[in-house]
Amino acid sequence: MARKISYMNLFVIVAAAASALLACSAQAQIQQVALPYALDALEPEIDNATMNFHYGTHYATYVNNTLAALKNATDSGVRLPVATSNLTALISSIKRLPSPLNTTIRNQGGGAWNHALYFKHLTPPGSPATQSTAISAPLRDAINANFGSVDNMTAALSAAAGKVFGSGWAWLCYTGNSSADLAITTTPNQDNPLMGQLPGAPAVSAVGCTPILGIDVWEHAYYLKHGPKRPAYLEAFWKVLNWQQVSKNYDSAVQGLELDLSEAAPRALEAPSKAVSAGSSSSGSAGFGAMAAAAAALLALV
Amino acid sequence: MPFTLPPLPYAMDALEPHMSKRTLEFHYGKHHQAYLDNMNKQIAGSELEAKTLEGVVLSSWNNGSPTPVFNNAAQVWNHTFFWENMKPNGGGAPSGKLADAINASFGSLDEFKAQFKNAGATQFGSGWAWLVADKAGKLTVEKTPNAVTPLVEGKTPILTMDVWEHAYYLDVQNRRPDYMNTFVEKLIDWEAVAKRFEVATA
Numbered sequence: 382m383a384r385k386i387s388y389m390n391l392f393v394i395v396a397a398a399a400s401a402l403l404a405c406s407a408q409a410q411i412q413q414v415a416l417p418y419a420l421d422a423l424e425p426e427i428d429n430a431t432m433n434f435h436y437g438t439h440y441a442t443y444v445n446n447t448l449a450a451l452k453n454a455t456d457s458g459v460r461l462p463v464a465t466s467n468l469t470a471l472i473s474s475i476k477r478l479p480s481p482l483n484t485t486i487r488n489q490g491g492g493a494w495n496h497a498l499y500f501k502h503l504t505p506p507g508s509p510a511t512q513s514t515a516i517s518a519p520l521r522d523a524i525n526a527n528f529g530s531v532d533n534m535t536a537a538l539s540a541a542a543g544k545v546f547g548s549g550w551a552w553l554c555y556t557g558n559s560s561a562d563l564a565i566t567t568t569p570n571q572d573n574p575l576m577g578q579l580p581g582a583p584a585v586s587a588v589g590c591t592p593i594l595g596i597d598v599w600e601h602a603y604y605l606k607h608g609p610k611r612p613a614y615l616e617a618f619w620k621v622l623n624w625q626q627v628s629k630n631y632d633s634a635v636q637g638l639e640l641d642l643s644e645a646a647p648r649a650l651e652a653p654s655k656a657v658s659a660g661s662s663s664s665g666s667a668g669f670g671a672m673a674a675a676a677a678a679l680l681a682l683v
Numbered sequence: 684m685p686f687t688l689p690p691l692p693y694a695m696d697a698l699e700p701h702m703s704k705r706t707l708e709f710h711y712g713k714h715h716q717a718y719l720d721n722m723n724k725q726i727a728g729s730e731l732e733a734k735t736l737e738g739v740v741l742s743s744w745n746n747g748s749p750t751p752v753f754n755n756a757a758q759v760w761n762h763t764f765f766w767e768n769m770k771p772n773g774g775g776a777p778s779g780k781l782a783d784a785i786n787a788s789f790g791s792l793d794e795f796k797a798q799f800k801n802a803g804a805t806q807f808g809s810g811w812a813w814l815v816a817d818k819a820g821k822l823t824v825e826k827t828p829n830a831v832t833p834l835v836e837g838k839t840p841i842l843t844m845d846v847w848e849h850a851y852y853l854d855v856q857n858r859r860p861d862y863m864n865t866f867v868e869k870l871i872d873w874e875a876v877a878k879r880f881e882v883a884t885a
Contacts, residue, residue, distance in 0.1 A: 438857050488807050546754050547829035548808035548848070570808035599808075600848035601857065609713045609849065 411451075411468045411490075413444050414497040414642055422505045426617040428606045436500055439601055443492030443571070450485040468494050469639045473575045487579065491571035495550060497642040498595050502630065504623035511620060517628035519635070527563040534565075538596065539615045541565050548599040553627075554590035555634035562635075564590055591640070593630035594622070685723040686736060688715060689763055697771045701869040706853050714849055715762040722755035736760055737834065744835040757830040761811060765845050768879075770872035777873040780820070781880045788822035795824070800863045802826040803846045812863075814842035814876070816883040841879035842871065 416436065421429035451465045462477045463470035472494050475483050504510045513531050516524070521531070528534035534553065542551035549569040556564050564587035566574055572582060574590045596618055603614035633640050691711050696704035722739070726732050731739045731752065740760050743752035776792055777785060789795040795814075803812035806826040813825045815838045822841075825833055833840045844866050851862035 434856050442857075547810075600852055604849060604852040605856070608709045608853075609717070 410466050411444060411447055411493060413440060413493075414501050416500060418503070418505055423503060423621045426506045426620045427503070431601075431603070431605050434605070435597075435601060436496075440492070440496040440500065443489050443496060446489035447486065447493045450482055450489060454479075454482050467639075468497070468642065469575070472573055473577075475576050475579065487576065488571050491573050491576065494575075494642070495571055495573055495592075495595055495597070498592060498630070498640065499597050501642065502594065502623045502626040503621045504626070506620045508623075510623045510625045513624065515624040515628070517625075517632065520624075520628045520631040523563050523631065527561055534563075535619055538565050538594070539612075539619075541567050542596045542598050542615055543611060545569075545598045551596045551598060552590075552592040553594040554587055554592045555631060556587055556590045557634075566590065591634040593634055593640075594627045684732065685727070686719060686759070688719050688759075691766055692769075693771055698769060698870060701865045702769075703854050706850070709853070710845075710849060711762070711766065715759070718755045718758040718762070722752060722759055725752045725755060736763075740832065740834055747835075754830045757832050757834075760834070761830065761832055761843065762845070764840065765843050768842050768872050768875050769866075769870040770875070773870040773872050774868045775873060777877060779877065780884075781873070781877040784816070784820045784822050784880065787820075795822075796867050798824045799842075799844070800860070800867065803844055803863045804860060806846050809847040812844045812846060813840045815839060816841050816880055818884060820880070820884045839879075839883040841883060842876045 413436075420432040420436065423432060447468075451461075451471075454461065455465060459479060459482065461471075463474050465471070468490060471478075471486055472490050475487050478486055509515060516531065524531055524534050528537060538551055538553055545551060545567050547569060549567055549572070551567045552565065552574060554564055554566060554574055556562055566585060566587045568574060568585055569583065572579065572585070574585055574588055574592060578585060578588045596615065598611060603611060607613045630640050688711075691707065695707040695711070698707065726739065731742060734742060736756065736759060739752065739756045743750045743756050745753070776782065782792070785792055785795050789798065799812055799814065802824050803826065806812065806828065808828060810826060810828040811832070813827065813833050815823050815825050815833050817823075817839070825838075827833065844863065846859060846863075851859060855861045855865075
């Protein structure tokens, strides 16, 4: 009788541990960054309708398509050089991915990464984070050193954004070059400087640099409110830019850390079904919570 | 002499409800007009002014290393071509030699439509879907990014569909497939396409 009970206990422990481990790895996957503001909170600078489509449909679709492509690849036994949960690593490794996954990760994964950066560094107009006083001292020093002033930099970035023909992005990025550590560059479609110089793509200046600030100039970013008038959108963009977040992005880049593209406000430990991080290499707090619960169960039964 | 825009072949509201007046006001009145104005500024005083529009497009393509003029010139050409292959109460089916050519090249009209829409769907970012004819009447579907046009490959397009977001965003937002269905079923001027096919195969 005693033996039967202990085998049952062992089975329960193993099952609990296994499901916790599965939950831990299953929810360590790329997902949309949770918005730290409501969809209408950027009004009147970025309108509610645009946010609904841009965040709720375009960005969501990039994420879903990325996940589907990764699932398809791993189900087919394709060996990937980086973890499927690490979006930054994936887009930095495009040249090492097999075809046609490389194209899907470039377009859809690039879309997922770019929009995570974009939405995370927006904030309601008028909030303190939109003031230039919210720029950290190190970032301000770098901007002044590279561009002369914040105004010079924003003017140059807006000009670059205005010149993008077709769909694409304008970036302020960290080069890692100590004599000129910030650069402005643009990329077409959902390309990103982290992807490196891709075959057949137009030459990217400051290729390989880490974006810390991105302006989406796909027409879907502004057409509902502004029609063809991209300059009007660019003016509005600066009124909702979260300089605190841009400063954090700079800080991460300088330290050689991946940008934190997870949700802005950390959550308390939740059940495994509520996944947490997007694009970071950790499995997220919910995963650790589940594993802690399994460990506790193990201790209780022994 | 600077180039001018041909007038739209129909009133701005004539393609309603399939393509809104507001879309045409922006698309023709702002985008197309701006490409023209910018091109004229760029070529003012140069030998390009004496060429045909097609000549400006081919010259500025510069064998694959396009000059700054190309994006504007090609977009002027592409959009004029686009307006001319739509009409109010369009859609339906081609007939005569064009219909035969479509069946010969694709198997059926439905198969052509599927391939054409697939080209539009898979042109990532901005661009165009095209039906191209060779002298022998063989038809192929192509897609191009941004301002690029089959003209630069020495090919003869007979139908085009703009898939830049500005072509459909006011009407159907992200739903490019809905726009493409509407274009194919309700907007194509098959007679215009047939005339182009005749010229291409003459």
